[in-house]
Amino acid sequence: MTDVPENRVLVPIEVLRGQDVPEPVIETFSSASVVLLGYHEIPEQTAPDQARMQFEDQAQNALTDFETAFAEAGGDVSSRLVFTHDPLKTIERVAAELECDSVLLLNPAPVLRQILVAISETVNVEHIARLVGDVMADSDVEVTLYHVTPDSEERERGERILETAAETLEEHGIDRDRIVKAVVADDEPLEALLASAENHHLVVLGESKPTIRERIWGDVSETIAGQTVNPVLVVRRDYLEVPEAELEEAAGGPRG
Amino acid sequence: MASDLPSEGSGTVTDDATRHEGGTELERTIGLTGGLSIGVGTMIGAGIFVFPGLAAGQAGPASALSFAIGAVIALFVALPTSELATAMPESGGGYYFISRGMGAAYGAIVGISLWLGLVFASAFYLVGFGEYAVGTLVEAGVPAGGGGAFVIVVGVAVGVGLTAMSMTGTENTASLQNTVVALLLGMLSVFLLYGLLDSFGVFGRETVPQELTPEGYLPILTTAALVFTSYLGFAQVATVAGEITDPGRNLPLAMVGSVVLVGVFYVLTIFVATSALGSEALEAAGETAIVEVAREYFGRPGAVAILFAGLLATLSSANASILSSSRALYAISRDRIVPPGASKVNLKYGTPHVALALVGGPVVLLVTTGQTEILAEVASFLHLVMYGLICVALLAIRREDPDWYDPDFNTPAYPVLPAIGAISSFGLIAFMQPLSQVIGVFVMVGALGWYLYYARDVSLKGGEL
Structure with missing residues (x-):
């Protein structure tokens, strides 16, 4: 896929x-x-x-x-x-x-110069990066790669995930000087993301797998689209699945 | 799965959408649960919460048999209807099949009868709701002075309210309907299970001993004709056939499933009710007899619970019938049997306000009569004519075997089953009160007159349109 x-x-x-x-x-x-x-x-x-x-x-x-x-x-x-x-x-x-x-x-977007790409550790980073790269290569938008971790000790893993994304972006035509990486430690990932989105013109995120809570309360991507004033590009779930082995590798070894 | 349907209003059918020639698609959004909920939700209000007292008064404990007869006839019609619906998964249900199978004249009579039949049914449910409202007040210690008059006032107010809500409300009520139906089925299951165990003497209490057929055999059939209104809901599933997902599978399952489900509930309810109280006590309690049965078993909390359930059930049935009636009106106005303005949709709310007014108005008018039995029988009369003709339409279409006819579901025991379906549907009409028959015939003659006056040049059979 x-x-x-x-x-x-x-x-x-x-x-x-x-x-x-x-x-x-x-x-x-x-x-x-x-x-x-x-x-x-x-x-x-x-x-x-x-x-x-x-x-x-x-x-x-x-x-x-x-x-x-x-x-x-x-x-x-x-x-x-x-x-x-x-x-x-x-x-x-x-x-x-x-x-x-x-x-x-869609949401109103008077300009489109800075975009926020939310990357979580459980999704296929490369697909998102490739999509962003292909779409944005000909433009001059600045891409912020964004990762929220609830625990500041996991910051390093976040950096590693974003680096993978940055490399893929580069391969797909986005120069390094147009890429910003941001790992943020916050207990409330959704709130943090919404706050950061305010300074950007478009948000890119992966459609989350519906956990039971999300089935009841609605998907995260819809929540975000409803709460930001920006357009939101949601990468569909089917394209984000990664094999278990790869997931562990990307995360830097098996988790407890 | 793709099949060319016989009218210009139709297109290519897939499991999730219908695609029209210009490429515009209509999403199918009602699944099996939604379909069952429409069927059961429309039906359950009547058979359990309004009829037990009336039926037991007429036929005694054998009225359980009347409900069983109704279920069998409904099943004989539900199967042919399923076949036609899978071949023509379009809005309009019975009207659509008959107009395409037998031509515009039959279509006009059935279409107009379906609209008005559902108007009678809605009025019947609203009177039932009024009875439960009065029962609730009495239970709460408020003296409901004027009884009958108050029933009508409540019925009219709720009728106006439901119509207004349908015109302006854009919230989706389908999930609410599913919840209501699930809640009702849950409550009734507990109630019936306890009642059944008691009837067989598990709790050591004496049941009321009585003769099975105190009034003889004829009342079993006249009662079947009266209570047939309890089985009108399955055809409502067909009126939204254009919105059901995977229609080849879900339409037959929803229609047959809802008939079987409510049929079982009805028969058990009558059995339990007559065992608990006896026919005479039930008759005396009238429309809210089932409340007294609950009181007998569970005391005041049981009575309150069933009053609450009765309010919910009659309201849900009334609402579903009003919406179906507006769909029926849309279907005939689409085919120009009535002026197209009747199905106009307003852009602000997206609702068919004209059609809803043409349903809500007559409904409120009929509620003022307060005649539960006549309203129910006329509704049944007009539906039974359609049911009989659906069976005839199946026979006619199968005989002609046009190219576009490719149903996913085939009626078993063809042609015997649809033939019995037709005969028993028409036959049941003979056992109704003369007044109901006169009103029913009057409506149909009026419909024919309208057709001759307004829609004579409309041609709908097969691919003629």
Whole structure:
């Protein structure tokens, strides 16, 4: 799964609610293959087909405008339009169907110069770094690689993980002087990440494996997307899995 | 899995979406649990919380048999409906199958009857809710002066409230519905298990000895006709067929499963209720008889718990029926059998406010009659006509065997089973009260008149559209 030749980004757009795709996002992501997912959420009282008959043209027109904007920026872009009771299910289904390795959750972005890449130790660091590298290589954005550890003694392992990421980024066209590494010790990883996100224009993170708590309280990536004012690029779970052995190696030996 | 369906409103069906020609997709979001919950949630309000007293009064302990007859007829219809639904997983349910299988005239009669049948059913549930509200007040020591009038006031208020909520509410209530259904089934299971053990003398208490058929055999059938309203929910699963995931598997399971599940609960409830109190006491307690049964077993806490469950169940059934009725109206307006404005969706809330008003208005009007039995029977009448015609539509479509017809589920024992389904559905109508029959016929003649006046040039059969 990790050897997908190209990166494909799914961009869900709530197309009839006036959601906009910021200009800097269009420019930056024109270097990736982009699928625009126009969706319209309908309440249960309404049959999807009922909403389709009334709003299809309006939605399709809005979506076509975005598609044209991406195409004019030189992007490889296609689009889908879905009427749904459950946007999350739709996003996951279309992402899997079209083999998109990441999903861009939109928020306003007046500029896009500094991005924050959150790296945890349990994910496939290389895939995230390669994706970021490929998308951002032609731009001049500055990439902050970011790792939170609850325990300051594990700082060293964090450094090692970020170094792996930095090397991969370099291989994929991001110069060292555009890379910043930050290992932060904090008991509240989510809060720390949200605070750091304020100084950046885009957050990149891996979709976390749903623990039981996350199944109940919602996925971390959705929480973050809901709480930051930035667009969030979520790298899908399927592309982050690493074999156990590799995980131990990356973490510097087996853990107790 | 992909199949070309016979109307312009349809597209390519996959497990998770329907894709239309322009590429626009409609997500399927209701799974098996959701489908079962729609079926069970619509049905359970009536059979357990409204009918036991009325049924026992008419047929005695043998009314358990009436519920069993209803379950068998429902099953004979649920199986053909499943086959048609897997071949045409589209909104509109029975109306859709009949209009495509037998043409626009039958479609118009069934579509309009389905809309109004669900209006009658919703009104019936709201009157039931009113009875439980009064019961709750009495239990709380508030003298419910005026009884019947108060039932109607509550029913009307809740009817208006539910309609308004459906028009403006955008929260998803599906998970709430699932929770309500699970809670009800859990409570009823405890109640019935205890009651059954008691009926067989486990607790050493004397059960009320009585004759199985104190009123003779005919009341078993007339009671079956009355309580058939308890089995109207499975067809509601078909009205949202366009939204069910993996329709080839989940539609038949949800429809047949919900009929079997509620059928078992109904029969056991009547058995337990008549053993505990006897038919006469049940009859005297009327719509809330089951509360007295709970009081007999568990004292006041039991009565309170069942009152609470009754409020929940009748409310959930009323809400589900109002929503289904609005779907039915949408389906016929999509096909131009009624003006397209009827299914207009407003952009602000995304809800079909016109259709909901066209359901909520008549519902409230009917609640004011307060006639539980007539409301239930007319609802059953209009559904039974549709059920019979669904079976006939299956026979007609199978005989023609058009290219687009490729169901994932095949009705067993074809053609005997759908034939029995049709005959028994039409047959049950004969055992209703004359007034219900007159109203039912009146609605259907009105529907035919409307078709001749407004929709004569609509053609829906097969791929004609």
